[in-house]
Amino acid sequence: STKIKVVFHSLYGHVYQLAEAIAAGAREVPGVEVELLQVAELLPDAVLEKMGALEAKKSFAHMPVAQAAKLAEADGILFGTGTRFG
Numbered sequence: 001s002t003k004i005k006v007v008f009h010s011l012y013g014h015v016y017q018l019a020e021a022i023a024a025g026a027r028e029v030p031g032v033e034v035e036l037l038q039v040a041e042l043l044p045d046a047v048l049e050k051m052g053a054l055e056a057k058k059s060f061a062h063m064p065v066a067q068a069a070k071l072a073e074a075d076g077i078l079f080g081t082g083t084r085f086g
Contacts, residue, residue: 001031003073007066008080009039011053015080016060022078035074037066039081 004026008019016038023036038060041048048054071077 001033002029002075004032004034004076004078005066005071005074006034006036006078006080007039007071008037009041009082010057010060010080011048011051011082012056013059015082016063019078019080022080036063038063040065 004023006019006023006026008015010016010019019036023034026032026034041057043051045054048057
């Protein structure tokens, strides 16, 4: 089978929703295994709260955090990030 990892960083949930949609589409392809992973948050909760993102991040807190060492297990990796990263 083909292993795909969809790795995302999202503050308000928009990029998470896009990653979910991409993962759902990839899962429809026969023989494809998809793993949806988030990037570890670097901002402290106090900053996230001031930005109004702390509550939004709870909607995808259940998503496992990507481990760099395990990315090599994938046949393909899709990354999703917000526009604040340029």
